[in-house]
Amino acid sequence: MSQEDKVVHLHPKILLEAALTYAQRGFRVLPLNSIRGGVCTCGNAQCKSPGKHPLTARGALEASADEIQIKGWWAQWPNANIGLAMGDHGCVAIDVDTRNGGHLTWEAILQVNGEPPETATQRTGNGWHYLFVIDDRMMPNIKGKLGSGIDVKANGYIVAEPSIHHTGRRYAWDDGLDILQGFTPARAPIWLERLLIESGDVSNIKTNLGVMTLPVQLQEAAEALEFLDADDYEQWIQAGMALHATGMGDLAYQVWVEWAQKSSKFDHKIQRARWLSFGKNKDVGVTIKTLFARAQQEGWANPMKNKESQAEPEVTVNDLEKQILNFDAFANPFEPIEHFVDKWIPHNEVTLLAGHGGSGKSYVALSLAIHVALGRPFCGLSTTVAPVLFFSGEDGAQVVLRRFHSLCKNLMVDPKELQGKLFLLDASDIDPALHRESKTNTETKLLGALTQLVTDKKVGFVVIDNASDTYDDDEIKRAKVRMFVRSLRSRIARPGRAVLLLAHVNKVSAINGRAAGAEDYSGSTAWHNSVRSRLTLNTDPKDDSCLTIEHLKANLGPKAKTIQLRWNNGVPLEDGSFTDVGAQAAKAVMDAHRRKEDAEAKVVLVQLIKDFNNRGEQVTTSNTGGFSVWHLLNKRTGFPKTVKSSSDLMDLLAQLQAEGSIYRTVFKTKDRKLKEVFVAGSAPMPDKNEEKDEK
Numbered sequence: 005m006s007q008e009d010k011v012v013h014l015h016p017k018i019l020l021e022a023a024l025t026y027a028q029r030g031f032r033v034l035p036l037n038s039i040r041g042g043v044c045t046c047g048n049a050q051c052k053s054p055g056k057h058p059l060t061a062r063g064a065l066e067a068s069a070d071e072i073q074i075k076g077w078w079a080q081w082p083n084a085n086i087g088l089a090m091g092d093h094g095c096v097a098i099d100v101d102t103r104n105g106g107h108l109t110w111e112a113i114l115q116v117n118g119e120p121p122e123t124a125t126q127r128t129g130n131g132w133h134y135l136f137v138i139d140d141r142m143m144p145n146i147k148g149k150l151g152s153g154i155d156v157k158a159n160g161y162i163v164a165e166p167s168i169h170h171t172g173r174r175y176a177w178d179d180g181l182d183i184l185q186g187f188t189p190a191r192a193p194i195w196l197e198r199l200l201i202e203s204g205d206v207s208n209i210k211t212n213l214g215v216m217t218l219p220v221q222l223q224e225a226a227e228a229l230e231f232l233d234a235d236d237y238e239q240w241i242q243a244g245m246a247l248h249a250t251g252m253g254d255l256a257y258q259v260w261v262e263w264a265q266k267s268s269k270f271d272h273k274i275q276r277a278r279w280l281s282f283g284k285n286k287d288v289g290v291t292i293k294t295l296f297a298r299a300q301q302e303g304w305a306n307p308m309k310n311k312e313s314q315a316e317p318e319v320t321v322n323d324l325e326k327q328i329l330n331f332d333a334f335a336n337p338f339e340p341i342e343h344f345v346d347k348w349i350p351h352n353e354v355t356l357l358a359g360h361g362g363s364g365k366s367y368v369a370l371s372l373a374i375h376v377a378l379g380r381p382f383c384g385l386s387t388t389v390a391p392v393l394f395f396s397g398e399d400g401a402q403v404v405l406r407r408f409h410s411l412c413k414n415l416m417v418d419p420k421e422l423q424g425k426l427f428l429l430d431a432s433d434i435d436p437a438l439h440r441e442s443k444t445n446t447e448t449k450l451l452g453a454l455t456q457l458v459t460d461k462k463v464g465f466v467v468i469d470n471a472s473d474t475y476d477d478d479e480i481k482r483a484k485v486r487m488f489v490r491s492l493r494s495r496i497a498r499p500g501r502a503v504l505l506l507a508h509v510n511k512v513s514a515i516n517g518r519a520a521g522a523e524d525y526s527g528s529t530a531w532h533n534s535v536r537s538r539l540t541l542n543t544d545p546k547d548d549s550c551l552t553i554e555h556l557k558a559n560l561g562p563k564a565k566t567i568q569l570r571w572n573n574g575v576p577l578e579d580g581s582f583t584d585v586g587a588q589a590a591k592a593v594m595d596a597h598r599r600k601e602d603a604e605a606k607v608v609l610v611q612l613i614k615d616f617n618n619r620g621e622q623v624t625t626s627n628t629g630g631f632s633v634w635h636l637l638n639k640r641t642g643f644p645k646t647v648k649s650s651s652d653l654m655d656l657l658a659q660l661q662a663e664g665s666i667y668r669t670v671f672k673t674k675d676r677k678l679k680e681v682f683v684a685g686s687a688p689m690p691d692k693n694e695e696k697d698e699k
């Protein structure tokens with residue numbers, strides 16, 4: 005039976021009855037356009053909101069719980085979809101849209117805050133609605149968005165069961181959480197109320213996290229499902245059981261739904277009821293491995309098979325033979341190893357930066373990150389330019405951003421220059437462990453997600469701040485430490501990337517560090533032995549505004565000379581750079597860059613003004629109010645992205661005027677008002693007669 009058939013066979017009376025039931029439950033309803041033959045009943049083939057916009061003139065304002073009114077509407081439009089008004093009695097809808105990653109945002113929010121109570125839940129065409137009741141007095145402060153892919157409706161309306169979505173699917177309440185069956189929305193927990201009214205970026209910060217990708221296991225499951233048949237009942241059930249057994253809740257359910265929707269038999273209500281029945285009987289025994297095995301029979305190749313599913317990977321003689329080095333093929337063994345920071349940070353490896361707490365490691369590492377992202381030399385050491393990701397497991401967004409901005413200010417870097425080149429990841433609110441004690445798999449899901457993020461963003465250099473937050477295991481056990489460093493190396497540093505891992509040294513041993521050799525911080529021998537390059541940050545005992553970075557170990561090339569930094573304006577800078585030549589040189593580079601951008605922008609601006617002139621339209625010279633030149637030009641295609649504000653624009657226009665590329669002139673409107681406008685080209689010689697006329 006196809007979706008079309010279902011539409012035809014649904015008796016219109018069902019819609020009226022549902023509308024009346026909602027009204028009895030205290031909701032106001034309104035009639036909406038529906039879907040007929042795949043298009044909106046408004047008749048517009050290009051309708052932007054098919055099956056969702058009101059049939060009444062004033063829409064949600066007219067929503068009503070009056071029985072006679074409702075009967076009248078559905079007599080007039082028997083197939084009308086149902087709109088459920090939000091905002092009454094503090095009822096709000098959280099609208100999770102999976103096409104925009106709303107389910108991942110929601111998962112991230114729950115990881116921080118915990119599970120909310122069960123509440124009225126409705127499956128939509130691309131996700132779901134949760135209805136919650138909040139304190140009535142807060143209603144005016146509700147913001148429209150909870151994060152990427154999650155809208156909040158505190159007024160207006162949602163489309164409700166049994167309305168039909170433009171995909172042909174019906175909206176459906178979850179069984180047992182169904183308004184039509186008399187279930188009432190739960191009271192929102194305090195943390196949710198807070199998130200709903202917070203004006204800050206709390207949820208947006210979360211959306212920048214690595215955890216915002218689907219966990220690796222579910223990604224694989226989604227890929228494996230591509231090889232299975234959603235129309236086959238047995239495969240459908242097994243896939244559901246397998247996904248349910250992962251324990252990943254709604255995220256896993258969504259993977260099942262997205263696949264099952266390929267079948268014409270798909271039905272939200274049946275799908276959800278089935279899901280809730282899983283795990284209750286002991287008949288299961290179906291796990292994600294069952295699903296993978298089945299997909300493999302159908303030709304799926306699991307890329308992670310050896311890593312994820314086996315405690316100890318198989319090693320054959322064949323594998324070992326492949327590891328035997330071919331010394332003929334290696335052209336020049338003396339060719340220098342590539343480094344992101346010369347001598348310090350080699351490609352494909354994990355480098356350790358140790359220092360005691362509060363010594364400024366995070367600052368130094370962030371400064372290195374900025375230098376690599378811009379390809380600027382760091383204290384005389386050359387760098388290879390590459391996008392950089394800074395993973396902060398200890399310090400939260402505020403601290404990281406404050407450090408970032410002070411560094412930018414002192415290094416004379418415009419933060420905008422680092423857009424898309426430096427990613428600051430705040431992992432302090434989530435569990436930042438990348439390695440966890442386990443008999444089978446010590447690599448956490450976060451490591452998988454981080455690997456994916458680093459690949460997606462094409463990052464070259466990754467800073468991990470710091471080892472004690474990300475390594476959840478015994479620091480004394482060398483084998484475990486080595487396993488962690490090996491994970492970072494194979495999953496993140498390779499191929500062609502590098503990791504800088506920060507590690508705390510305990511204070512006493514740091515002072516005795518030199519004497520103690522490698523034994524200067526907790527579990528140090530293990531860490532020291534596991535990496536190929538190791539740096540120590542020390543405070544000069546005689547001058548505590550002075551820092552040194554010593555290169556204690558370098559397996560892959562010569563060690564670098566000890567480098568000296570000095571605290572200035574609260575940030576560690578190359579000694580001497582901030583008083584004279586260094587700062588001036590940096591500024592000169594910035595200025596040249598800026599001049600080049602401006603020159604390019606000016607060419608575009610003249611052309612834009614010329615285009616207006618050619619069309620006979622006017623370019624106002626006004627720089628205030630809603631009809632300013634800024635408002636007129638900045639929405640035009642091609643408007644230079646480097647011009648970021650009205651004052652930037654006015655600056656450039658003034659320069660263009662001085663250069664004779666544009667001029668101001670006064671023009672008379674139809675109603676004989678005088679208006680000053682910009683015209684492209686050089687100003688004509690003043691016409692004396694006209695001047696006389698004006699007087």
Ligand SMILES: [Zn+2]
Binds near residue numbers: 053
């Ligand atoms: Zn329409």
